Amino acid sequence: MSKNILAHAAKELGRRLEQLARVSDVRGETTRTFMSPAMGRANALVGAWMQAADLDVREDVVGNIIGRLPSKKAGAKTFLFGSHLDTVRDAGRFDGALGVLLPIAALQVIRRMGLVLPFSVEIVGFSEEEGVRFSSAYLGSKGYTGRLSQSDLELRDASGLSVAEVLAAHNGKSVSAPKAAHSKDDLIGYLEVHIEQGPVLEAKGLATGVVSAISGQTRARVSFTGRAGHAGTTPMALRRDALAGAAEFILEVEALAKARPPLVATVGWISAFPGATNVIAGGVELSLDVRHPKNDDRVAAFDDLGRIARSIARRRKLGFSVKATQDNGAVTCSGSLTELLERSVRACQGESMALPSGAGHDAVIVSSVAPVAMLFVRCKKGLSHHPDEFVHPRDLEAALSVVVDFLTRMAHQPAA
Ligand SMILES: [Zn+2]
Numbered sequence: 403m404s405k406n407i408l409a410h411a412a413k414e415l416g417r418r419l420e421q422l423a424r425v426s427d428v429r430g431e432t433t434r435t436f437m438s439p440a441m442g443r444a445n446a447l448v449g450a451w452m453q454a455a456d457l458d459v460r461e462d463v464v465g466n467i468i469g470r471l472p473s474k475k476a477g478a479k480t481f482l483f484g485s486h487l488d489t490v491r492d493a494g495r496f497d498g499a500l501g502v503l504l505p506i507a508a509l510q511v512i513r514r515m516g517l518v519l520p521f522s523v524e525i526v527g528f529s530e531e532e533g534v535r536f537s538s539a540y541l542g543s544k545g546y547t548g549r550l551s552q553s554d555l556e557l558r559d560a561s562g563l564s565v566a567e568v569l570a571a572h573n574g575k576s577v578s579a580p581k582a583a584h585s586k587d588d589l590i591g592y593l594e595v596h597i598e599q600g601p602v603l604e605a606k607g608l609a610t611g612v613v614s615a616i617s618g619q620t621r622a623r624v625s626f627t628g629r630a631g632h633a634g635t636t637p638m639a640l641r642r643d644a645l646a647g648a649a650e651f652i653l654e655v656e657a658l659a660k661a662r663p664p665l666v667a668t669v670g671w672i673s674a675f676p677g678a679t680n681v682i683a684g685g686v687e688l689s690l691d692v693r694h695p696k697n698d699d700r701v702a703a704f705d706d707l708g709r710i711a712r713s714i715a716r717r718r719k720l721g722f723s724v725k726a727t728q729d730n731g732a733v734t735c736s737g738s739l740t741e742l743l744e745r746s747v748r749a750c751q752g753e754s755m756a757l758p759s760g761a762g763h764d765a766v767i768v769s770s771v772a773p774v775a776m777l778f779v780r781c782k783k784g785l786s787h788h789p790d791e792f793v794h795p796r797d798l799e800a801a802l803s804v805v806v807d808f809l810t811r812m813a814h815q816p817a818a
Pocket residue numbers: 486497498531596763
């Protein structure tokens with residue numbers, strides 16, 4: 403492919419990411435939440451860019467903006483690209499937006515190369531992934547894949563509005579949970595391009611990497627119960643200090659995860675009761691977050707941590723309980739799509755690296771209707787969910803060349 407066409411498209415992609423970042427509900431930052439006024443403006447802008455790339459553009463009832471390049475081949479199936487256009491508060495300009503704008507640029511490059519794809523392509527800008535407004539993630543991709551449930555529609559935001567009410571206002575009529583946009587057998591696959599949001603690619607000196615799996619997550623609330631007492635008059639031997647027990651457990655969590663890569667385990671929140679400088683802690687609650695790309699390994703780690711906590715509690719004569727608050731299975735990426743993507747990455751940067759995604763993405767939901775693959779793009783210091791989130795223009799061009807190469811290979815697949 404001509405280097406010039408690619409460089410030009412990558413520059414335009416960089417400019418568009420900047421322009422989209424200025425579309426915000428809050429002046430001076432990038433904040434777009436589900437169905438907000440800024441999300442409407444973002445959809446209009448992205449829709450115009452889709453149109454300029456010759457895509458047929460529509461918006462569905464949950465506010466996803468969808469651009470479709472229909473194939474002229476009879477009976478052609480559809481390949482999907484997508485990511486989310488909503489953001490966290492005061493976000494960067496790459497998280498989500500990259501996975502929508504980069505495929506648009508890739509299709510423009512493909513067209514300029516004169517390549518005609520033997521399948522239809524659909525690019526989806528999902529309306530909600532971050533879970534900011536309704537404290538529940540994936541409303542956009544759930545709507546698109548027909549997985550939005552009645553309980554999703556009943557979720558309420560801080561102002562008391564439900565998802566159903568917000569959708570009714572947006573559509574001018576009440577809407578029930580939408581059906582899937584495609585039948586399963588219409589979909590060839592889904593590719594999500596996303597910034598890594600971690601430091602691995604930067605440490606390896608690689609612009610892009612291929613996601614092997616999206617880690618499953620178990621989150622739990624753990625509590626230790628001891629006996630509160632006077633910090634001056636209770637001898638050390640007679641104490642049942644819940645906070646000291648919790649501290650021992652937290653270090654065990656770290657040690658176990660370190661010994662079992664790529665397992666990651668985190669205690670990110672802790673609260674001690676009664677919580678006074680001169681009182682031995684009688685009770686402690688803490689959060690536990692355990693993630694692994696393999697379900698069995700995650701479940702085993704979580705069970706082992708429970709056993710460790712119980713034995714610490716027994717030895718220290720503490721009460722102990724653990725309650726799982728969330729349990730999501732891992733998503734394995736499609737072997738064939740991932741292999742093809744790895745070939746593209748090797749062709750473009752010489753070396754391909756596989757890495758698990760510790761964060762959830764729209765691909766988790768889309769995996770219920772299509773084989774999925776993900777391309778990670780290096781971001782500076784792994785920083786994300788922050789206005790300083792940064793992808794170097796050279797890396798944008800590298801990622802674009804990978805996706806163009808991938809589409810070219812897909813076009814020559816016998817199945818396509
Ligand atoms: Zn994201």
